[in-house]
Amino acid sequence: MKFSEEEIQNWKCETCGEGLVMRKVEFSYMKGSFHAELPACPKCGLVLITEELAMGKMAEAEKALEDK
């Protein structure tokens, strides 16, 4: 999951007005937890999850964790 500097710079946190920066984020689903480098607001910590990520790798991981 790679974001270019240019892509990140296009995003700002609507609440804080800060430009997003890459940050290590941990997330959990059922009994699984993972980490990923994702764009986040340096002030409030809000994380950007793109549609591509949500419908792609995260959906794939969810499906695996719900196996059988």
Place this chain on the structure above:
Amino acid sequence: MNEAVAKPWSTESLCPVCLKRISAERVIDGQEVWLVKSCPEHGETRTVLWRGEPDLPGWQRPKIPSQPPVCFTEPQFGCPYDCGLCSNHGQHSCSALFEITSRCNMNCPVCFADSGSSAESDPSLDTIETWLKSVRRACGDHIVIQLSGGEPTVREDLPDIIRMVRAEGFGFVQVNTNGLRLSGDPAYAGQLQEAGLTSVFLQFDGTTDEVYRRLRGRTLLDEKVQAIENCMQSRLGVVLVPTLVPGLNQDDIGNILRFGMERAPGVRGVHFQPVSYFGRYPSAPDNTQRLTLPEIIRAIEQQTEELMKVEDFAPPGCEHSHCSFHGNFVVLDNGKVMPLSSQNATCCNKPSPAAEGAMKSTRFLTHQWAAPEIEMPPASKAGKEKCCDCSEPPSLDDFLNRIKTHTFAVSGMAFQDVWNVDLERTRNCCIHVVAPDGRLVPFCLYNLTSADGHPLYRGKSHADIAP
């Protein structure tokens, strides 16, 4: 009968002496559940079914019965005397087991098939082909085909039989073996793989020679390890199958799991089978000689130091809830495992069609028990050596790569003997033995023998089985 709407604690069973059908009750007594039944002629028997948590009343995955699409027999005498399967059966087949020989190159004190070296002649290739066609017609070609015995590798034409299974269109074929031939002949695993074998169901009772000496009458650990290595080199999926006997190897459960995970992804999982008393066994059992499913689940948690937890295991979607447990995991490269299924998935307890469970289970097993389709990375040291960042969860990318190879299935199945047989369970069974005349018979009923050793099904024609 629907598990969800049936009177929950009444069922039917058989008299251990005369094999007549009799009513039975599942009776809760403190932390234990007992099957209590009484034959008017031969008296009462009480057999332990379940000890402790997770408790039996909560261990449910209700199903709406699904009649087999093709029935080779019709109800005449009532369950369990009409198997073929008949139209009263409640589940489709997910696995068909072919006994391709009754010969064996061992002579274990415990053997469900009572196999030996001086047994009757093997079924011919033509006979096996007829069975295959009949099974395909009844069940489709998506199911698990298991070649069993006896010891199937004593047949020199085993590769031809495997080719025949594949030519008939079945996608998954597994050999049920003690591993002796696979260990002694390094080229043999490759020959079976080239013939179309997918998976090896390897008798693997423990991680010490003492276990094999006591259970199988000789040391075998080196042979087992070599057989596994040969299978892995030939890209055959290996499932370790321990027969668990109280006081003999129940303390080795954690070691068996660690042994398997260290060899993932070549070893695809462990399938525990607590000992049941049919075929050949030293003496009629008392209840201290029985190990129930929840005891195994708790032992897994204790002996893996909670690497796997009780809550990671769930009742089955295919067979009757009381017959098995399963938990699926990913073996991570940091020494941890991540559970992939849990009881949460079944929390609403809404009944679903049994056939859906059979299809799902077949799809899962044919994928999980085969070698991974992509190149296998080196084995990890799960549960043994932990790396410095073991508290760190994996990255999403690492997890998604790992899930393609290092899934590890842990399951246990409680076979039923004449003392604990529950006809509600056998009526909803999905693992069927192909009888010599092509009928399909639930595994436990096919192997069931009375207290004095008389079979219910094995070696009998349909007409001889009437009560």
